[in-house]
Amino acid sequence: MAEAIAWQDASQEIEASSAGLSPLGFVADMTTQTLIKNGYAAAGLASKPIALEAWESADIVINMSGRASEFAFRNFRGHAKIEDWEIEDPYGDSAKYQGTYESVRDRVAELAGRLRKQFAAKDSSVKQ
Numbered sequence: 001m002a003e004a005i006a007w008q009d010a011s012q013e014i015e016a017s018s019a020g021l022s023p024l025g026f027v028a029d030m031t032t033q034t035l036i037k038n039g040y041a042a043a044g045l046a047s048k049p050i051a052l053e054a055w056e057s058a059d060i061v062i063n064m065s066g067r068a069s070e071f072a073f074r075n076f077r078g079h080a081k082i083e084d085w086e087i088e089d090p091y092g093d094s095a096k097y098q099g100t101y102e103s104v105r106d107r108v109a110e111l112a113g114r115l116r117k118q119f120a121a122k123d124s125s126v127k128q
Contacts (some may be wrong), residue, residue: 001031001104002062004040009105010112013119017058019050021065021073030090034097038105052076060111064089064104083111 006016024047032042055061061082063069066089069082085107090096 001035001101002064002108004035004042004045005101005105005108006112008040010108010115013112013115014108017054018045019048019054021050021067023047023049024091028091030094030097034101038101050076062107062111 003016003018006014010016026047027042027045032045035042035045050061055076059081061073063073063082063084064087066086069084073082085104087103087107088096088100090100
């Protein structure tokens with residue numbers, strides 16, 4: 001969900017790519033349905049593991065695994081770029097998908113706002 005939401009709502013600030021620590025190997029139907037119901041494109045989404053190359057090239061890694069970063073990402077270097085988001089995994093409970101979608105949408109919007117401010121601060125310091 002986060003990838004689709006970021007691509008649509010925050011593509012100026014975020015180049016999103018989703019990957020998981022324990023991916024299902026497929027995108028759950030309820031995820032697709034929830035995204036479409038809320039006006040987001042779901043085509044092209046995939047469930048895949050996080051690759052070392054993706055980890056190393058990322059500026060920020062959002063951890064929604066429900067596990068503490070130091071344990072979840074022990075096989076990766078550079079824990080400073082991890083941001084933990086407490087987002088409930090709705091898989092297996094269709095009643096929870098809309099609430100999860102709203103939580104993710106709000107967190108993506110908050111992150112985009114923070115990044116916008118950081119970009120603006122960098123731009124103003126370069127112009128001075």
